[in-house]
Amino acid sequence: RCFHFCKLPGRVMGIRLLRFTSVVIIVLLLVAGALTALLPTIKDDKLPNSRREPKTQSQSALDSFTLIMQTYNRTDLLLKLLNHYQAIPHLHKVIVVWNNIGEKTPEEMWNSLGPHPVPVVFKVQTVNRMRNRLQNFPDLETKAVLMMDDDTLVSAHDLTFAFSVWQQFPEHIVGFVPRKHISTPSGVYSYGSFELQNPGFGNGDQYSMVLIGAAFFHSGYLEDFQRQPEAVYALIDETQNCDDIAMNFLVAKHTGKPSGVFVKPVDIRNLEKDTNSGYSGMWHRAEHLLQRSYCVNKLVNIYDGMPLKYSNIMISQFGFPNYANHKNKM
């Protein structure tokens, strides 16, 4: 309703309205100015000389990844690899899963040789279990995990490229080691690699798993892993094997698609032979591959079906190391 103003003549009302709006505008500006002055000044509240966390604020959780490396009886290889991996672009933090029960971690020595590019956390374990590396570590701040075996050296170029591929396929295990299962007329599955016959879907080969010992995957899958049937943990503990096969089952069930995306590595090396410990890794055990076929069949029982799907997509980096890798005879 329009009591006061409407009764006044037009010109007087115009002037009063103008004065009123001016006052309102000035008051608003003053309030805005006061609020701006109250804003906190941007300052870096981390000590620049802090050994442990010099640059963690600079990489956002989406643009960086956490390296999780489980280690047993190969500390010399571990330290060699840490020197390499600590400098990989987009690395946020390293989590070392220390399976050397009762043995001191090299943390003191590590700190004495600082500063380091990223924080490294040593998670001391109480039991030497293969699946220790699949815990949902509270230290994990990034969406992406890079999981590496403690005897595997992958070049920085390969890792940088594979990380960019993971960012385009975040629900998949993006890594460097493809494997497959095949089914047989008896209904029993077998696990293997290129030496097994092709699954028979057109020409060429197929893979249905990407091993997590050299791969990127979403940290959410570590959370999911905590909610699996008890029989899965029992199987991994019984065999001290197959945690990676179990993860592929988990991911395939979750996505309804092939669990992995294979990125062909340019430079991947196994440093096993270089260790002084004399310890040569689980995969040398005679029963290793048979165990893995056994695990595939057990997991099919546990999950009541075979969720793994085949893929034949192999990804390489265009024009790297040089453009010869894509030139054709056209």
Next chain:
Amino acid sequence: RCFHFCKLPGRVMGIRLLRFTSVVIIVLLLVAGALTALLPTIKDDKLPNSRREPKTQSQSALDSFTLIMQTYNRTDLLLKLLNHYQAIPHLHKVIVVWNNIGEKTPEEMWNSLGPHPVPVVFKVQTVNRMRNRLQNFPDLETKAVLMMDDDTLVSAHDLTFAFSVWQQFPEHIVGFVPRKHISTPSGVYSYGSFELQNPGFGNGDQYSMVLIGAAFFHSGYLEDFQRQPEAVYALIDETQNCDDIAMNFLVAKHTGKPSGVFVKPVDIRNLEKDTNSGYSGMWHRAEHLLQRSYCVNKLVNIYDGMPLKYSNIMISQFGFPNYANHKNKM
């Protein structure tokens, strides 16, 4: 309201209700039965001996593709290629865009040499235009288009694999010929291939276009192409070139992502030298590449921005031709 029934004693009402519902049910069943009898019987209304369309019903629109091949002055190559391409798995139909104005198509000869695996339609054009192949042909029944230049031979294995890749990336141009643009400090763009310097995003090369002369893409983009600014058609007509660059701009704008996915061909050949016509193709013109740089800059003007994005993903078929293509020295 409840007049009749409610006044009746419970038992009598129950029996009457039962009778009533039984009658209703029987009537409904009779009606349903009558409707079923009226359904048309499923029959194949195509003559099994029809030369033109023997198997079109068997491939669904999602699992097959249409080959569109434009041809000018190279009928000998066209027919050689048609013999090869007509037998590619998952091919639904071939559309030949006949740019030989005033000249009879080889349709009669084609029919006399039947039967053929798939229908081939010759679309007679009235003007010899490069963009004739980008019409929204009513003959198109599939979601996927395979577009091939009339001098390009790609192996069936490559095509089958690339089609399966397209099915995983249906909004992209999935093909065998990657190209890129680079920007310069002056803001002027240049078009080229591996010989141009890398765009500088990390190591290795990048591509920002996949040429449509050997690629799969969604037929919806042909529809979209009809709705572009007039200046785009004028540019293509002026240069008799750049229709593929324009398509990449269109796709990149539509998706906000790199327009193409490069599949590294195992066996791709240019048959130019094999023609008896003496005609050697547009790309031999001295100004060809300069025209394409010119087109990139014109299209940036027309679309008021550079929509092309870089990718360095190169896809190959796992384990084909043999597993050596993915074995590593681990």
